[in-house]
Amino acid sequence: MIGHPFLAGLLFAALTVPAIAAEKPLSAKDSDPDKLGWMQGFPPPPDKRLRAADGSFFEFPALRYSVAHMREFVPTINVSRGTGAPVSLDYRRDPLIDKLRFLPWGSNEAMTFSDAFDRNYTDGLIILHRGEVVYERYAGALKEDGQHAAMSVTKSFTGLLAAILAAEGKLDEMAKVSDTVPELAGSAFGDATVRQLMDMTTGLQYSEDYADPNAEVWQYSAAGSPWPKPEGYTGPVGYFEYLTGVQKQGKHGDAFGYKTVNSDALGWVIARVTGQSVAELLSQRIWQRLGMEQSAYYQVDELGTAFAGGGLSAGLRDMARFGELVRNKGRWRGEQIIPVAAIADIQRGGNRAAFAKAGFDKLTGWSYRNMWWVTHNENGAFAARGVHGQTVYIDPAAEMVLVRFASHPVAANGANDPYSLPAWQAVADYLMSIKTQ
Amino acid sequence: MIGHPFLAGLLFAALTVPAIAAEKPLSAKDSDPDKLGWMQGFPPPPDKRLRAADGSFFEFPALRYSVAHMREFVPTINVSRGTGAPVSLDYRRDPLIDKLRFLPWGSNEAMTFSDAFDRNYTDGLIILHRGEVVYERYAGALKEDGQHAAMSVTKSFTGLLAAILAAEGKLDEMAKVSDTVPELAGSAFGDATVRQLMDMTTGLQYSEDYADPNAEVWQYSAAGSPWPKPEGYTGPVGYFEYLTGVQKQGKHGDAFGYKTVNSDALGWVIARVTGQSVAELLSQRIWQRLGMEQSAYYQVDELGTAFAGGGLSAGLRDMARFGELVRNKGRWRGEQIIPVAAIADIQRGGNRAAFAKAGFDKLTGWSYRNMWWVTHNENGAFAARGVHGQTVYIDPAAEMVLVRFASHPVAANGANDPYSLPAWQAVADYLMSIKTQ
Structure with a gap:
């Protein structure tokens, strides 16, 4: 699955189709x-x-090291925190969380939250309740002052940046993509709307099936590789050039199709509209505004283009600060940092019928909006999700933000969802049951 | 001079032999x-x-961009600042400094400090007097929250780390290098002492003449390149392996010979003695202790080895904090962070007779100690120096720390010294003449 030409590990979707490793992986x-x-x-x-x-750096178990050391393998661009003092988080650690029990999907045997930590190959997990840290734990290669690959959680940053621009009237989501990026006129993206890009309802001939050596993801991977192209290489150079050749399949707007290229096309739209790369914009709009502890970074292609579909690495606590900003509808320490409308639009969710067509059997009733996964459950939870177990899970009813970094041997989140989503629900239930001052 | 196989721009000495560009470069x-x-x-x-x-990224004028964007071109390793609040610097800006006049070497025509700023292609310049910022200015591609390549200033960090370990009794500077790094037994370094490494008085068959396509620096550059080796490459992989093949020329201890490989060999010694890379040790011993505003970073080879001879990039103000630590003999905000002895040993300087043999005609009476350049002038000034104009210049008598980042078209500092060193002296004279509270 990995070990293929280039950067296999860097370019995946948060597939949620269950996948089974060939042999039982190490614990x-x-x-x-x-x-x-x-x-x-x-x-x-x-x-x-x-x-x-x-590709060796992203084969399990090696990826357990690499997820926290991405910049040592590839060129990266800084997402500056600025130079001010970090805004410190308040702590109210709750030792009972590790003891919470839940039923994994399809199982009659309860598991504790603590057991699930290892079962899911967790590298870092932080939970905020009403803005206070009630749980924080590190493992694997992740340290408090380290950064972890966010994988496709990156997409949710890209989608949110677009939603912010739309809410501010700077981006017309009903306009054609080619109005902003003329180079995409001849591609499948050309006659899609920005909104279709944001919700991934474009009709694209593009496969992210890593098992298929002819899948388009390999050409994308080669184009986006930061290394010098092999002798005789005649393909596209960089993420953007690749996008100009993506062909149409089906009709835009009909169905949700989870394809990373949408996020990079959206990153291109954002860059053209603002004159800033997603890295610069993320720094200016969010990273410098929240009192982040650490700068974050994106991996880049050989033209310096940030990988808007999956290239972000950041610190665990900073991701929690970000989640808390989202939970509070863009308000942070008394100031409205980003428009309420951008968050509200995510929470309303996307087209559930379109989502149902994508075949995420276990995510019944969910939708995808602005590159966020919306559960439409009773609590109104929604999440950013990335392969190997990355998530920012926001439960408004429980006033909870949960961030997990992980290095699960199976890329597809279908492998860890049974031990994750019910665990998040158990914490939410618990937090809603307790009284705090 | 650049444009040769690999990473030409990344691997140079702070040559101070005057060099003349083929044609008059852009201003x-x-x-x-x-x-x-x-x-x-x-x-x-x-x-x-x-x-x-x-190599295109390091040809002038492109290098004016690249010096502040190194991580976007090559893999890098973080030098963490930790997660605490930065220690802020106090400001007492002095507008008179820009108006100070000095005589460039070999000229009868006075120049102002401000004119010299542009003449030297300065990207950032900060001056501290008694710990207060009296001057700070940015240009080119450098921003307040950006990082600039320190080039061979990196060596002075490596040398200082070794001096710290020696002062603490953890590193025996009289021991043979091969006692600590047995892999170097068969190389020129094998029978050199750690002290000879620290002062670059080893006898090595190693040329850093970029004009010579057979110079050893090209093999070193290829070994240290972070990219996949070309088909059929059979040379050493990584900085360390290259060092094991360096041959002897002359006698150790006789003469100063400015060769980058000494710094990387010393980095190897440091790593073996402490079990930590120079990046980790620099973070732990200095970057996390001074309230730095930004994390720094080293470029790495394909094995993740930090380039101890020239790979550091950092923020301008953080370099000033570092300079102030050194000026105060290791004391920082009331606490002794590093041993006085380590700094005192630098300030005493190295063997001036050995230095004179190296042919730095314009640096009469100077010496080199622990990878610092010691002027032995009346004020006892000493400096870290790197190509294209990088410097941390410390003048104890004037209670001055000056840091300059630059992107001079000529790598060798001989090209900018005539407009730099007398300018630093003019500021020192001025600061010694004024009264402050």
Whole structure:
């Protein structure tokens, strides 16, 4: 699945189709990157070396190291926090959370929240209740002052930036994509609306099936690789050029189709509308406004283009600050940082009928809006999701923000959802049941 | 001079032999990277694209962009600032500094400090007097919250880390290098002492003459490149492996010979002694202790090894904080962060007779100690220096720390020293003449 030409690990969708690993993978404890010694030693011995160019860095269990060290493998662009003092988080740690029990999907045997931490190969998990940290735990290669790959959670940042611009009247979501990016006129994106891009209801001939060596994702991956192109390479150079050649399949607006290229096309639209890359805009609009502890970063292609579909790495607590901003509908420490309308539009959700056509069997009744996953459950929860277990899960009714970074052996979230989504619900139920001052 | 196989721009010495550009280069104003539009646009047009792999990113005038964007071209490792609040600097801006006049070396025509700013292609310049910022100015591609390549100023960090370990008794500077790094036993470094490494008095068959296509620096550059090695490449992989093959020329201890490989060999010694890379150690010992505003970073080879000879990028004000730590002999806001002995040993300087043999004609009476340049002038000034005009200049008598980042078209500092060193002296004289509360 990985190990294919280029950067396999860098370019995936948050597929939620259940996937089964060929053999039983090492447990979280046995695959601990410190224990396995990846890249340790001066220099690391040959069998402990990982490289991006051959994909070895993103094969399990090596990916348990790499998710927290992306910048050491590929060029990256800074998402500056600015130079001010971080806004500190308040703590009210609750030891009972680890003891909460829930029923994994399809199981009659209860599991504790703490057990699920390892079962899901969690690298970092933080929970905020009413803005206070009630849970925070690190494992694997992630440290408090480290950054973890957010994978397709990145898409939700891209979608939110677009929603902000739309709410501010700077981006016409009903306009054709080619009105903003003429280079896309001849591609499938040309006659799609910006809104269709934002909700991924474009009709594209584009497969992200890593098992298929002819899937378009491999050409995308080659185009976006930061390394010098191989001798004789004649394909597109960079994410943007690749997008100009994406062909149409089906009709725009009919069905949700989870395809990373939509996010990068949206990133292109954003860049053209603002004159800023998503990295610059994210810094200006969010990272410099929330008192982040750490700067974040995007991986870039060889033209310096930030990978808006999956390239963000950030600190766990900073992701929690971001989640709290979203939970509070764009308000942060008494100031409206981003328009209420941008968040409200996410929470309303997307077209559920269109979503149902995409075949995410276990996510019944969900929708996708502005590149966020909307559960439409009783609590109105919605989430950013990325492969190998990345999530920012916001439960408005429970006044809860939960961020998890992970390095699950199976990319598709279908493998961890049964041990994750009911666990989040158990925490939400618990938090709604307790009284705080 | 650049444009040769790999990473030419990344691997140079702070040569101070005067060099003359083939034709008159663009002025600072005309070579302004914003004006020239490097890497601007989505995507940047072909004639504005810069790449590390073909060396184009480090040819003047493109380097004026790249010096402040290194991480966008190559993989890097974080030097974490931690997550606390930055320690703010106090300001007492002095507008008179820009008006100070000095005589450039070999000239009868006075120049103002302000004129020298552009003459030297300065990207950022900050001056602290008694710990207060009296001057701070940015230009080119550098922003307050940006990071600039420090080039061979990096070496002085490596040397200082070693001096700290020596002062703490953790590193025996009289021991043979091969006692700590057995892999170097068969190389020229094998029978050198750690002290000889620290002062670059090793006898090495190693040329950093970029004009010579057979110079060893090209093999070093290829070994340290972060990109996949070309088909059929059989040379060493990574900085460390290259070092094991460096051959001896002459006798250790006889003469100063400014060769970058000494710094990387010292980085290897440091890593073995502490079990930490220079990036980790710099973070732990200095970057997390001074209330830095920004994390810094090193470029790495394909094995993740930080380039201890020239790979550091950092913020201007953070470099000033560092300089102030050194000026105060390791004391910072009432706390002794690093041993006095480590700084005192730098200030005493190295062997001036050995230094004289290296042919730095214009630096009469100077010496090199712990990878710092010691002027032995009346004020006891000493400096870290890197190509294209990078410096951290410390004048104890004037209670002055001056940091300059630049992107001078000529790599060798001989090209800017005539307009820099007398300018620093003029500021020192001025600061010593004024009274402050």
